[in-house]
Amino acid sequence: MFSRAYRTAITLPPLVWVLVFLLIPYALLFCFSFWSVSPAQSIVHSWTFDNYRELLRVNVYLQTLFRSMWIAARVMLFSLLLGYPLAYYLSFHAGRRKDLFYQLVIIPLWVSYLVRAYAWKTILGSDGVLNTLLQYVHLTQHPLDFLLYSPFAVVLTLTHIYTPFAFLPIYASLEHIPRPLVEASHDLGASPFQTFWRVVFPLSIAGVVAGATFAFVLSLGDFLAPLLLGGPSGIMISNIVVSLFGAAYNWPLGAAISFCMMVLVVALLFMSEKLEKKWSFR
Amino acid sequence: MRTEQNLFTSSRWLPWHAALVLGFLYLPIVTLIVYSFNGSGVGGFPPRDLTLAWYRLLFADEAIWTSVLNSLLVAIAAVIISLGFGIPAALALDRANFPGKALFRRLVLLPLILPGIITGLSLLMLFREADIKLSLLTIALGHGTALISVATTEVFAGLQKLDRSQEEASLDLGANYWQTFRHVTLPNLRLSIIGAALLIFTLSMDEIAVSFFLIGRDNTLPLEIWGRLRRGITPEINAISSIIFVFSLFAILIWYRLRVASEVQPEIAAELLESPAQGD
Numbered sequence: 001m002f003s004r005a006y007r008t009a010i011t012l013p014p015l016v017w018v019l020v021f022l023l024i025p026y027a028l029l030f031c032f033s034f035w036s037v038s039p040a041q042s043i044v045h046s047w048t049f050d051n052y053r054e055l056l057r058v059n060v061y062l063q064t065l066f067r068s069m070w071i072a073a074r075v076m077l078f079s080l081l082l083g084y085p086l087a088y089y090l091s092f093h094a095g096r097r098k099d100l101f102y103q104l105v106i107i108p109l110w111v112s113y114l115v116r117a118y119a120w121k122t123i124l125g126s127d128g129v130l131n132t133l134l135q136y137v138h139l140t141q142h143p144l145d146f147l148l149y150s151p152f153a154v155v156l157t158l159t160h161i162y163t164p165f166a167f168l169p170i171y172a173s174l175e176h177i178p179r180p181l182v183e184a185s186h187d188l189g190a191s192p193f194q195t196f197w198r199v200v201f202p203l204s205i206a207g208v209v210a211g212a213t214f215a216f217v218l219s220l221g222d223f224l225a226p227l228l229l230g231g232p233s234g235i236m237i238s239n240i241v242v243s244l245f246g247a248a249y250n251w252p253l254g255a256a257i258s259f260c261m262m263v264l265v266v267a268l269l270f271m272s273e274k275l276e277k278k279w280s281f282r
Numbered sequence: 283m284r285t286e287q288n289l290f291t292s293s294r295w296l297p298w299h300a301a302l303v304l305g306f307l308y309l310p311i312v313t314l315i316v317y318s319f320n321g322s323g324v325g326g327f328p329p330r331d332l333t334l335a336w337y338r339l340l341f342a343d344e345a346i347w348t349s350v351l352n353s354l355l356v357a358i359a360a361v362i363i364s365l366g367f368g369i370p371a372a373l374a375l376d377r378a379n380f381p382g383k384a385l386f387r388r389l390v391l392l393p394l395i396l397p398g399i400i401t402g403l404s405l406l407m408l409f410r411e412a413d414i415k416l417s418l419l420t421i422a423l424g425h426g427t428a429l430i431s432v433a434t435t436e437v438f439a440g441l442q443k444l445d446r447s448q449e450e451a452s453l454d455l456g457a458n459y460w461q462t463f464r465h466v467t468l469p470n471l472r473l474s475i476i477g478a479a480l481l482i483f484t485l486s487m488d489e490i491a492v493s494f495f496l497i498g499r500d501n502t503l504p505l506e507i508w509g510r511l512r513r514g515i516t517p518e519i520n521a522i523s524s525i526i527f528v529f530s531l532f533a534i535l536i537w538y539r540l541r542v543a544s545e546v547q548p549e550i551a552a553e554l555l556e557s558p559a560q561g562d
Contacts, residue, residue: 006459007378014371014430015386021427022389025404032407086303089296101300103538108307110530112488114504115523118511119310122317122324122520129313132327160306192293214395221397224490228511238399245403245495255407258400265396 029262032255041249051256061240061257068236071155072220076166078159079215080208083167087207088200091174092182102171109164117225120157124148124229149231157229158219165218166211173207174200205279213272217265237261311527318520336517346522349506356422356493356502357486361479363426368433369475373467375434376441391435393428398491401428406495417498424492429482436481440474473540480537484530 033051036044055061090101108116123129126143134140146152177200185195223238230236237257244254317324321331340346374380375387393401405424409416448470452462468475490504497505503526507519 002377003459007374007380009459010370011374011378011380014367014374014390015380017367017427018371018386018389018430021405021408021423022392022401025401025408026392028407028411029400029404082303082306085296085299089293089300093293093296094300101304103534104304105307107531107534108311110484110534111311111527112504112523114488114490114507114511115314115519115526116310118507118515118519118523119314121511122515123310123313125325127325129317129325129327132325136327160310163303163307217395218397221399223399224508238397241399241403242494245406251407254403258403261397262400269395 026262029255029259032252033259035252035255037250037252043251051253054253055256055260061237064235064240065237065260067151068220068238071151071158071234071236072216074155075158075162075219076212076216078155079163079166080170080212082159082163083211084170084204084208087167087171087174091171091177092200105164105167113161114224116161117157117228120153120160121148121229124153124156148229149234151230151234153229153231154225154234154236157225158222161225162215162218165214169210169214170204170207173204173210177203202279206276209272209275209279213268217268220265221261314520315524315527318517318524320517324515324517324520336521340518340521340525343518345501346503346506346518349501349503352418352500353487353503356418356425357483359419359422360425360429360486361482363422364429364433364482365475365479367426368430368478369437369471371430371434372437372441375438391431394431394435398428398489399495402492402495405492409496415498416496418500418502420496420498421493421502424496425486425489428489428492429485432482432485433478436474436478437471440471444470477537477540480533484533487526 032043034047034049036046036048036050038044086105090098090105094101121128124147125131126145126148128148130147131140131143134144135142181199181203182195185199186192190198220236221238222236223242226234226236226239227242230239238261241254241257241261244250244257316329318336319332319334320326320329321333321335371386371390375383380386402424405420405427406416409420414420444467449462449466452466453459457465488504489502490508493502493505494508501509503522507522510516510519
């Protein structure tokens with residue numbers, strides 16, 4: 001029913017825009033990762049594998065990447081542990097308060113990410129709210145100093161930020177489970193736990209995979225929380241990229257790290273898509 | 283009749299868990315607001331010397347308000363760009379076939395999930411190679427491009443619910459494509475588009491990873507806050523954040539009303555159709 005001209009008119013402008021402002025920049029990132037910086041601090045447009053060799057040669061890059069993945073893995077785990085039972089409660093038990101609860105989970109997403117990370121800083125600091133509270137009720141005599149400027153603070157803050165992201169797809173998958181299936185399981189004599197474990201949980205795995213992917217990927221690339229709350233031991237891979245693009249002025253090396261991150265993220269998305277397909281029941 | 287409630291009896295800890303998670307989600311927000319009124323700064327328990335001094339300081343702070351204005355300009359531009367290209371992109375994904383369609387879909391959605399710094403510095407390289415000076419315009423281009431993903435997903439979802447026979451009727455009755463789009467397609471997508479616009483606006487107002495690399499001389503609000511955080515923390519930041527929170531609440535409220543309206547509308551229509559038959 002749509003003419004060729006109509007289809008061209010809706011296709012061409014976004015195609016061109018995305019080509020210029022997404023595909024070319026990402027391709028440029030790839031190119032930069034094979035270029036180098038001259039001693040006079042200008043970009044040399046000749047091709048070399050030096051940046052990738054450097055990544056493998058200097059330990060700190062791989063170490064930081066693994067630390068970032070470890071932080072991201074903990075964030076993923078905690079946001080699933082917080083998000084899944086919450087989603088389950090909302091979907092099966094909240095009754096008429098369902099919508100209200102749902103909105104309550106969404107609202108924090110609208111509050112600036114930076115502001116929430118900052119709020120955690122004011123809570124966790126050595127004269128912060130938590131430490132002064134603990135001393136006020138005489139639980140501790142001295143401020144606990146592991147709270148701020150540590151991987152703990154980064155994991156806590158990122159878990160706070162990404163729990164709603166893990167919650168949303170899980171909730172959606174639970175909402176899609178046909179209720180007669182659950183009732184049938186109950187009527188056939190399964191205990192509530194058996195019903196959950198053999199019926200509800202398998203049907204929600206696609207949502208869990210999507211939520212886990214969100215939490216892992218988004219926290220893997222984070223650079224503000226570590227900069228604000230991480231201290232030297234909480235540095236993540238994106239912080240290295242930021243410094244390479246700033247004071248250290250080595251764009252090509254920064255581009256090489258970014259490109260590796262991009263490959264990692266795309267590979268993870270691809271895998272999670274496969275897993276979701278495998279586990280979705282529709 | 284069995285209710286869902288007594289299908290699962292062993293769930294006494296679930297409400298407690300839910301309450302704890304919500305508490306965890308709201309703790310920083312509540313702290314933020316409470317300490318914006320705290321006379322003795324952002325730390326210390328209990329909060330004491332309640333005061334509006336930080337708000338007074340904030341209202342006299344020109345740098346902050348300049349950055350708020352900059353952020354508003356960027357957000358408006360981002361909404362225009364991402365809707366301008368996101369609506370046709372959604373239409374294209376819905377009803378056109380072209381080579382590379384699958385790649386195009388993935389590429390459009392990529393900035394949503396890719397760490398913001400990758401998109402930010404990729405665009406930085408583009409602007410550098412093209413010799414374009416960094417400014418608010420480059421930030422707006424960055425936000426607009428990254429958020430096409432949001433516009434496309436929202437509008438695409440709206441298109442799935444759209445009854446295509448209306449468009450067919452319009453075309454059959456002699457309207458051209460533009461008229462059909464303007465008078466049939468667009469009004470039907472109104473709620474998706476407003477929802478997308480609100481979401482894009484809010485996301486752009488908060489965006490920092492992409493802006494971080496594309497910043498010129500003028501700061502957006504998050505970058506202004508960021509700069510101050512590096513120098514030390516003051517309740518003035520709590521104050522501006524609390525104000526923004528209240529505005530976000532309004533945005534959510536509008537968004538929520540729209541969602542409710544979009545779900546209720548078909549029922550109202552059905553009732554209108556039914557009522558004459560019932561004779562009242």
